[in-house]
Amino acid sequence: MASGGLVVLLSLFPLPPPSPERIGYVPQLSSATLAGRLTQSTLTLEQPRGQFSHLNISDFDAIWLVVAHSKASQNFTAPQRVEDTPVPASFSQRGYYLTLMANRALYPGDRPGKQLRVLRVGNDTRCSPRTRGCNHPLPGPGPYRMKFLVMSDRGPVAETEWSSETRLQQAEALQAVPGPQSAGTVVIIAILSVLLAVLLTALLTLLIYTCYDTCGSTPISGPGEPVCVRRYDTHHVCSPPAAGGS
Template identity: 40%
Template sequence: MWADGDHRRLPGDAGQLPHSRPRHRGARTMIPLLLLLLPAAHGIVELGTKPALTQDHLEGVTTATTFVLEQPRCIFGNFSNAVIWLVVALDKDASAFNNSAEPGTPETAFQSFPDTVSAYMTLNATLASYPCPKPAGDITVLRVGSETSCATDVSRPTCNGPLPGPGPYRVKFLALEGSVPVAETAWSAPITLRTAKPLNTISTAGSGHSAGMIAITAILSILLAILLAALVAMLFSCGSDSCGSSTFSKPESVSVQRYNTHHVYDQAAARL
């Protein structure tokens, strides 16, 4: 006999041990989900590199609606399966961007920037588009804001459309594996675009000439050009036959030679 409270199991006893619990049916289905979430659990890798404007000597590195960046070469080498996106935000809204935001959704659509969207995602590319090292002699840049055809096309939320104002803007590159962010660069320094000056704000005082004098000089220059063109046209026309010049030829003199026919005589007079 066992003492009271002894819960040793007898052979053939089909009962469960005390304090044992049946395994939940959903436990097996949770394991694959946990495996998928492991990359996110490790956190996103923060790369120290900052995107920057190109240092190549190009025209229009910044314009009124675009700017040119260096490509992210030799940065995401450990993420060969990732898709690299460019995130564009206003300087004041960059810190509020959520890396879990998915590209191609209303949350990150270019067409709503910056009214209801604080940052948009564009220029997606794989690592193969950014080979490392950089090929010698290649111009490896990205022009942000170069697509005008899709600027108002809501069916293309990742459009690389013209920027809506002078900014300033900040950008960063974000690598996604599926929809999971795995690596990112730091935000760039603020980028300010060019603005056109109104004509009435351009001062002519420093040049020593008034606006009226400049206008008169321009008109006189145009009139002088017209006179020169007319003179050249007249010289060309006078060099042709239509200018009134003609060639006078001396009338040919016609000489008529008189012949005396010695073998012809008046036979009637000879008989007399």
């Protein structure tokens, strides 16, 4: 009878799901020497290599990257089902979403050697932000905080610590030149305009004078004056025009 009552109580007041195991790893930005480490819509993280070798994590469990606004990270609730995974399109409402799904086989503990091992967050401009796992460009400058979440078919299994706050680069707006410099710029532009007008006037005057001088001093052959005609003979000769002509 007592066991039956316990079953009834559990059905009326179900126990909350167990909390995921905490992994003492803090996601880190990639090396400062890496080009494109931070842009206006992307950031680059180091891969969490060798951080998911716990016994309760299997090779089939999904490892998600949680991207959250710094303020919303305190209210983050891990989804209990894969179907409830928040997508980038819900970021404006929830303040977080899951992306870059992987498994621990992609994050082995061996050293990568010379091969670069990073995660470029927000690097996919082709996927729809309503698609689960889409690595859509980050929607604003932030600040953002990230952590890794391991999920199985039964729900959350383990999670890392939150990263520190990260702000993206921002485009610098062109600022107007202060008053005194602006007035000086106007004066310089006015002087250059006057000099340009004077130069154009001088060039036009020189062109007119040259044309007039050339046309006024060049003789124009009349009907009775000798004309130099080129013949296609063995020699070029100048012959006077025919006197009567027929």
